[in-house]
Amino acid sequence: xxxxxxIPFCHRICPYCSFYKHTPGNTDMRAFIDAILLxxxxxxxxxxxxxxxxxxxGGGTPSMLSPTHLKLLFSGLRExxxxxxxxxxxFEANPATFDLTKAKLFKELGITRISLGIxxxxxxxxxxxxxxxxxxxxxxxxxxxxxxxxxxxxxxxMFSIPxxxxxxxxxxxxxAVSLNPDHISAYNLTYEExxxxxxxxxxxxxxxxxxxxxxxxxxxxxTLTAAGFxxxxxxxxxxxxxxxxxxxxxxKGANYLGLGPSAVSTVGNTRWKNLPDTANYINxxxxxxxxxxxxxxxxxxxxxxxxxxxxxxxxxxxxxDVLSDGERQRAQSVxxxxxxxxxxxxxxxxxxxxxxxxxxxxxxx
Ligand code: SF4
Numbered sequence: 355x356x357x358x359x360x361i362p363f364c365h366r367i368c369p370y371c372s373f374y375k376h377t378p379g380n381t382d383m384r385a386f387i388d389a390i391l392l393x394x395x396x397x398x399x400x401x402x403x404x405x406x407x408x409x410x411x412g413g414g415t416p417s418m419l420s421p422t423h424l425k426l427l428f429s430g431l432r433e434x435x436x437x438x439x440x441x442x443x444x445f446e447a448n449p450a451t452f453d454l455t456k457a458k459l460f461k462e463l464g465i466t467r468i469s470l471g472i473x474x475x476x477x478x479x480x481x482x483x484x485x486x487x488x489x490x491x492x493x494x495x496x497x498x499x500x501x502x503x504x505x506x507x508x509x510x511x512m513f514s515i516p517x518x519x520x521x522x523x524x525x526x527x528x529x530a531v532s533l534n535p536d537h538i539s540a541y542n543l544t545y546e547e548x549x550x551x552x553x554x555x556x557x558x559x560x561x562x563x564x565x566x567x568x569x570x571x572x573x574x575x576x577t578l579t580a581a582g583f584x585x586x587x588x589x590x591x592x593x594x595x596x597x598x599x600x601x602x603x604x605x606k607g608a609n610y611l612g613l614g615p616s617a618v619s620t621v622g623n624t625r626w627k628n629l630p631d632t633a634n635y636i637n638x639x640x641x642x643x644x645x646x647x648x649x650x651x652x653x654x655x656x657x658x659x660x661x662x663x664x665x666x667x668x669x670x671x672x673x674x675d676v677l678s679d680g681e682r683q684r685a686q687s688v689x690x691x692x693x694x695x696x697x698x699x700x701x702x703x704x705x706x707x708x709x710x711x712x713x714x715x716x717x718x719x
Contacts, residue, residue: 356603357409357435359390360614361416362632365451368484372546374616374630375414381632383423389639391430393613396643398434401621405436408600410444415471417447421459428463437464442599444469444508449487449495457502467506467598468499469539475529476522479515489529496533506596508537513570515543516551516560523570527577536596540574541589542567568709575708588667588711605664607657615645623652663715671702677718684718 363378398404409431419427431437444467445460452460460468472492474480480488487495499507509530513523530538545552545562554560575585583591587605590598604610612619616630626649629635638645652660658676665672674696677685685701688694693707693714707714 355403355406356600356608356610357394357406358600358610358612358617359409359411359416360413360612360617360628361411361419362414362615363418364413364415365418365486366484369550370483370543370546372549373414376632378418382636383419384426385636386632387423387427387430389636390427390613391434393639393645394431394434394611396639397611397613404434405438406440408442408444408603409435409437409440410442410600412444412446412469414446415448415451416445417451417456417460421456424459424463440464442467444598444600446471447495448485449491451486452495452498454498454501457498457504460499461503465504467508467537468504469508469510470495470499470535471510472530473510473512474515474518474522475526476518479518479522479526482515482517483512493529493533496535506536508539508598509533509535511538511540511574512543513540513574514562514567516554520566520569520573524573524577527574531577531581536593537598538578538583538591539589540571540578540591542571571709584669585708586669588708602668605668607661607664620652623657625650625652659719662719666701666703666715666718667711669702671697671700674699674701681718688714688717 360374362373362375363381364375365377367375367377437443443465445465446469447460448471470492472487472495473483473485475489475492477489480492496507496509511526511530527540543551545555545560551560555562574591578591579585583593584597585591586597587601590601592598609621610619611621612628615628615632615635617628619626626646628645629638629647635645661676662672662681674682674685685694688707689696689701692704693710694701694703696702703711703714
């Protein structure tokens with residue numbers, strides 16, 4: 355089973371972010387940890403399975419939890435879940451929230467992979483993004499994690515940010531490479547509903563330009579593949595043996611359980627979401643035993659469309675034999691136009707196709 359934990363706390367709120375998150379305020383952290391653990395225990399009792407293959411702690415900013423709360427969380431998780439065959443334990447961290455002592459604690463807790471929310475090494479861009487850290491803190495974070503003995507380090511980067519020129523993006527890419535991480539995720543900024551950024555886009559203050567997006571995507575691909583990273587998913591690059599196991603399972607449609615406010619779970623044909631409200635989440639878990647707010651039955655058609663959309667984003671590609679006759683004909687037209695190739699029966703997008711992945715998915719289905 356894949357397990358995701360949502361830790362919704364951030365020291366400050368970035369104006370582009372659409373995840374469920376908030377400043378801790380007067381949240382009772384001990385009660386929050388207890389609720390997450392109780393939710394996990396209830397699920398294990400219900401589904402009768404507790405063996406984890408991957409664990410991913412995201413947010414929010416999980417690394418802002420105090421050492422005491424981190425120890426409580428992980429000792430509780432180990433009592434509930436069997437982690438003897440865990441392949442990967444990823445923990446999201448922001449540079450300004452840990453030092454060497456805390457990084458050593460991450461290692462002691464069994465964390466194998468830290469995903470660093472750096473986004474940019476340019477102080478001007480970081481200011482636009484409302485991030486807490488600066489270039490120096492971002493650059494210091496990777497050596498600290500290495501010194502603490504963390505096995506794998508991912509750096510999250512973002513491009514097409516207002517005010518970010520191609521030169522500034524190139525400097526961020528080069529700086530990331532110079533730090534020798536195992537994995538880099540490079541995301542095109544998306545303007546999400548209910549964010550300050552989309553208000554500025556709507557008001558014409560910001561511009562979302564597809565040509566700039568394509569240039570920056572290509573700069574990312576060229577720089578990172580030249581530096582020895584494999585471009586294995588639209589936004590993800592890995593050195594040999596360091597692809598994200600958790601994300602790969604998700605892209606392949608594996609079951610996953612999500613704990614915490616706003617967390618989504620998919621088990622078989624059922625997908626549900628928890629309440630995106632920490633106080634109510636704690637209350638519901640303690641009094642009702644769950645905090646589910648939305649549940650949907652996924653039809654075979656839903657799962658099929660999802661498989662096409664997710665697997666076409668990977669370099670392993672989409673098995674052509676899962677497509678219907680009509681879908682296969684439309685896929686063939688994409689292949690004939692040179693935007694995809696076929697290898698071992700899988701359709702794999704090539705250069706231009708990768709840029710147009712969303713339109714290609716729409717075309718095929
Ligand atoms: S630190 Fe991450 S989760 Fe928190 S507001 Fe910023 S982008 Fe969102």
